[in-house]
Amino acid sequence: MNRLLLIPLAPLVAAASSVCADLPEQIDALCQPYVESQTVGGMSVGIIKGGQAFVRGYGQLSADDSTEPDGETIYEIGSVSKVFTGLLLAEAVIDSRVSLVTPADELLPKGVTMNRRHESLPIRLWHLSTHTSGLPRLPSNLDTSDPDPYANYGGRELAAFLKEFQPRKRPGEQQAYSNLGAGLLGSLLAREQKTGYDDLLQKRVVEPLGMKDTRVKLAGDQRDRVAPPHTGGGLAAREWGFDQLAGAGGIHSTANDLLSFAQAQLDPPEGDLGQAIDLAWMIHQQPIDEDDFAMGLGWHVARDGSTRWHNGQTSGYHAALFISRRFDAAAIVLTNTATGEVDALAGQIIRLLAGQKEKPREFEKTLEIDPELMRGYAGVYRFAPGVDLTVTTQGGRLMAQLTGQPAVRVYPRSETEWFYKVVEATLTFQADGKGRGTAVELFQNGIRQTAKRVD
Structure with missing residues (x-):
C-alpha cells in the first residue's frame, strides 16, 4: 500500500498455441526463480484458466519455519483492498442506498465537515474510487514514521484532517492515487449502514461469495495461518492494523478466497451482487494524463483495455491480482515479502494464460560472502x-x-x-x-x- 506500482501490461493477443495441459508446471517454471534468488521468502499463486483453477505454493514461511505456503495461508493484501471497497460502492448503488454522484460530505457524521474547492463542486463517491477526488495520497496528520501507521488513525484524526484540508484541484481534474480517498470511501459506506467496514465487507461481499478468510480483523485459527511478514530484504517485519482507513488497504485474504472472488468477476452470480460486480468492472474514468490508467470502481484497467488489475504492499507483504474476462483467466500472487518484483510475475502469468509464450525470469546471481x-x-x-x-x-x-x-x-x-x-x-x-x-x-x-x- 506504500505506493502504486504501475504495470504497463502490453495488449494481450491470443497466440496460435493454446495453454497446455501442463499449466501447473509452466507456472512453476515462472515462479521458482523468485524463490531461488531469495527475492521472496514464501508465496502462494492462484490460477484460473477456463474451467481449471488451482493454487501453487513456493518457498517457506520463514527462516525458522520450513512450511510451504498454500491456498489457506493468510496474507495482508494491502491496496488490493480498494477493489473490494469499489465493489461495496457498486453494491450500495445497485441497492439504491447511494449513487455514484452522491456528495461525500453528505455522508459525514454530524459535526464533521470537509471543504470544497468550489461550493458547486463536491467530491462525489465515484471520485474517491477512481482517484480523482483531489485528496492527497495520505492525510498530513498520519505519522508515516510509525511502524504501524494506520492502526491508530481513527475517526477523530480523519475529522481533524478533513476540517483543515483545502483542495487545490477540482474533483475530476486530475488522477492522483489516494489511499486517503479509498479509506474515506470505505468509512462513509460503512457509516451509511451504521456498521463498521469489516462487518459491511462480510455481509455484502465475503459471505455471499463463500470467502471464509477475507477480513480486516482475524479471529480464531486464522491467526495461526498468517504468513510471518518480511521486508524486501528478508528481515522480519510487522503486521499492520487499520482503523478508519481500512478500505484503503486493511484486508487479509488467502489464495483460495481470492480464487472465489476472481471467479465471481469472470462469471458474476445472479442478483444484486452480480450486477454490482459488473458495475464496478465498467470503466468509469478514462485516463486524464498520458501515464494514467482507465479505471473501474477500484479496478485499474490495463493497457490492453480489458484486463482488470490491482496490487498492494504493506510493511511485510505484497499482493497482485490480474483478471481477464476476454481470456477467462485470473492470476493471483501473494507473498510475505514486501517486494514489488512479483508484479512482473503476475503480468507474466496472465500473458501465459492468454496463450503467449513466457520465459522464466533470470535474476542476477549473488556470491557467498564471509x-x-x-x-x-x-x-x-x-x-x-x-x-x-x-x-x-x-x-x-x-x-x-x-x-x-x-x-x-x-x-x-x-x-x-x-x-x-x-x-x-x-x-x-x-x-x-x-x-x-x-x-x-x-x-x-x-x-x-x-x-x-x-x-
Whole structure:
C-alpha cells in the first residue's frame, strides 16, 4: 500500500498455441526463480484458466519455519483492498442506498465537515474510487514514521484532517492515487449502514461469495495461518492494523478466497451482487494524463483495455491480482515479502494464460560472502551534512539505509561491489588493510557519489 506500482501490461493477443495441459508446471517454471534468488521468502499463486483453477505454493514461511505456503495461508493484501471497497460502492448503488454522484460530505457524521474547492463542486463517491477526488495520497496528520501507521488513525484524526484540508484541484481534474480517498470511501459506506467496514465487507461481499478468510480483523485459527511478514530484504517485519482507513488497504485474504472472488468477476452470480460486480468492472474514468490508467470502481484497467488489475504492499507483504474476462483467466500472487518484483510475475502469468509464450525470469546471481567481511563494512558513511548511509548486518545480510529512507538489502556482485534489487544502483566499498570499510561509492542514474566513513 506504500505506493502504486504501475504495470504497463502490453495488449494481450491470443497466440496460435493454446495453454497446455501442463499449466501447473509452466507456472512453476515462472515462479521458482523468485524463490531461488531469495527475492521472496514464501508465496502462494492462484490460477484460473477456463474451467481449471488451482493454487501453487513456493518457498517457506520463514527462516525458522520450513512450511510451504498454500491456498489457506493468510496474507495482508494491502491496496488490493480498494477493489473490494469499489465493489461495496457498486453494491450500495445497485441497492439504491447511494449513487455514484452522491456528495461525500453528505455522508459525514454530524459535526464533521470537509471543504470544497468550489461550493458547486463536491467530491462525489465515484471520485474517491477512481482517484480523482483531489485528496492527497495520505492525510498530513498520519505519522508515516510509525511502524504501524494506520492502526491508530481513527475517526477523530480523519475529522481533524478533513476540517483543515483545502483542495487545490477540482474533483475530476486530475488522477492522483489516494489511499486517503479509498479509506474515506470505505468509512462513509460503512457509516451509511451504521456498521463498521469489516462487518459491511462480510455481509455484502465475503459471505455471499463463500470467502471464509477475507477480513480486516482475524479471529480464531486464522491467526495461526498468517504468513510471518518480511521486508524486501528478508528481515522480519510487522503486521499492520487499520482503523478508519481500512478500505484503503486493511484486508487479509488467502489464495483460495481470492480464487472465489476472481471467479465471481469472470462469471458474476445472479442478483444484486452480480450486477454490482459488473458495475464496478465498467470503466468509469478514462485516463486524464498520458501515464494514467482507465479505471473501474477500484479496478485499474490495463493497457490492453480489458484486463482488470490491482496490487498492494504493506510493511511485510505484497499482493497482485490480474483478471481477464476476454481470456477467462485470473492470476493471483501473494507473498510475505514486501517486494514489488512479483508484479512482473503476475503480468507474466496472465500473458501465459492468454496463450503467449513466457520465459522464466533470470535474476542476477549473488556470491557467498564471509560474514566477517560484511561486518567490516558496517558503519556510517556521509555523503553530505545530514545525508548519511548507514550500513548494518542483520541475519547474515548486508543492509543499507539512506537518511530518511528504510533499510534495504544489498547483494554481493563481488566482495566490494554490491547491488540493490529495489532500484538500479550499486555500492562499491573501500577498506583498509584490516577489512574495515573506509568509504563507499554509490552509482545510480549514471552518477557516482563517494561517502567517507564517519563513525
